[in-house]
Amino acid sequence: MPHYTYILFSSNINKFYVGFTSLKLDERIRRHNSNHKGFTGKTNDWEIVWKQEFLTKTEALKKEKAIKKRGAKRFLKDLE
Numbered sequence: 001m002p003h004y005t006y007i008l009f010s011s012n013i014n015k016f017y018v019g020f021t022s023l024k025l026d027e028r029i030r031r032h033n034s035n036h037k038g039f040t041g042k043t044n045d046w047e048i049v050w051k052q053e054f055l056t057k058t059e060a061l062k063k064e065k066a067i068k069k070r071g072a073k074r075f076l077k078d079l080e
Contacts (some may be wrong), residue, residue: 003060007050007072008032012043016072020060025051050076 004025008017017040021028029048032040040046054060067075 003054003057004028005052005054005060005063005067006048007067007076008040008046009049010040010043010046012045016049017046018064018067018072020057020064022057050079 001022003020003022005020029046032046033044035041052063
């Protein structure tokens with residue numbers, strides 16, 4: 001089963017969100033865009049701006065932590 005680390009962006013609130021999942025990405029995004037409590041529940045326009053697939057949950061979590069430490073905006077800028 002693949003695991004993903006991803007970065008979402010909401011233009012409504014001009015914010016990034018970094019996460020990882022073992023779900024299919026389209027299902028995970030649907031859940032982020034549903035009305036729920038939590039950071040991503042504030043708006044429903046989240047879109048994937050970056051993603052990477054990993055073979056293990058450990059690798060995906062390690063990448064998520066590295067991105068959060070660097071900051072999503074800086075991480076994306078470093079890719080350019």
